[in-house]
Amino acid sequence: MDNSIKVVFPGTFDPITNGHMDIIKRADKIFDGVIVGVARNTGKTPLFSYEERLAITREAIEACRSLSGVKVYGIEGLLVDFAEEHGARVIIRGLRAVSDFEYELQMAFMNRDLNENIEIMYMMPYIKYSFLSSSIVRNVFLSGGRIEKFVPRVVIRHLEDKVKKLKGE
Numbered sequence: 001m002d003n004s005i006k007v008v009f010p011g012t013f014d015p016i017t018n019g020h021m022d023i024i025k026r027a028d029k030i031f032d033g034v035i036v037g038v039a040r041n042t043g044k045t046p047l048f049s050y051e052e053r054l055a056i057t058r059e060a061i062e063a064c065r066s067l068s069g070v071k072v073y074g075i076e077g078l079l080v081d082f083a084e085e086h087g088a089r090v091i092i093r094g095l096r097a098v099s100d101f102e103y104e105l106q107m108a109f110m111n112r113d114l115n116e117n118i119e120i121m122y123m124m125p126y127i128k129y130s131f132l133s134s135s136i137v138r139n140v141f142l143s144g145g146r147i148e149k150f151v152p153r154v155v156i157r158h159l160e161d162k163v164k165k166l167k168g169e
């Protein structure tokens, strides 16, 4: 019997931040396999396309040597189906502040209703990332602020390219 526990860490990753990386590293230390799931449809209007978010997230993980076992795939349909297809029994979510709780509770109950066999677990990021979000990073960058401390290096290059493209350069 296979007793290994694989987990899925899902998100929009528009773009991936050091807060996400922190949770992935914590999960990787505990579980037997971590699969990062990049959601195609999230009800958001992302800056980066699904294909770009998938490629950037993969690049950020590949650039981190300690995460060599972590895989990145796209979620095309339901998260719980994605978890099952990849043999993961657990979904990991980051809880940054009390304000995350209500939304997470709503998603947890819906996911449990959709598939009772998948457990959802929460991890707290390092306190210095507890205020981080992808939209705050995008906002600071697009307003000319420095974001080196908050995102993997590859993300900055992609944000710069995106801005050039949007300006038609």
Ligand code: COA
Pocket (backbone or CB within 6 Å): 010, 011, 012, 013, 014, 017, 018, 019, 020, 023, 039, 041, 042, 044, 075, 077, 078, 079, 080, 094, 095, 096, 106, 107, 108, 110, 111, 125, 129, 132, 133, 134, 135, 136
């Ligand atoms: N560090 C930094 N930021 C974090 C974070 C962390 N540890 N944890 C969450 N966040 C931020 C994200 O950056 C994001 O910020 P933004 O809103 O400014 O972009 C925000 O918290 C929440 O986003 P995310 O964690 O990406 O979740 P989401 O709400 O965008 O997407 C999915 C949630 C992908 C899990 C959900 O849409 C999903 O499951 N989709 C598949 C379809 C499905 O099954 N739907 C039914 C679900 S009940």
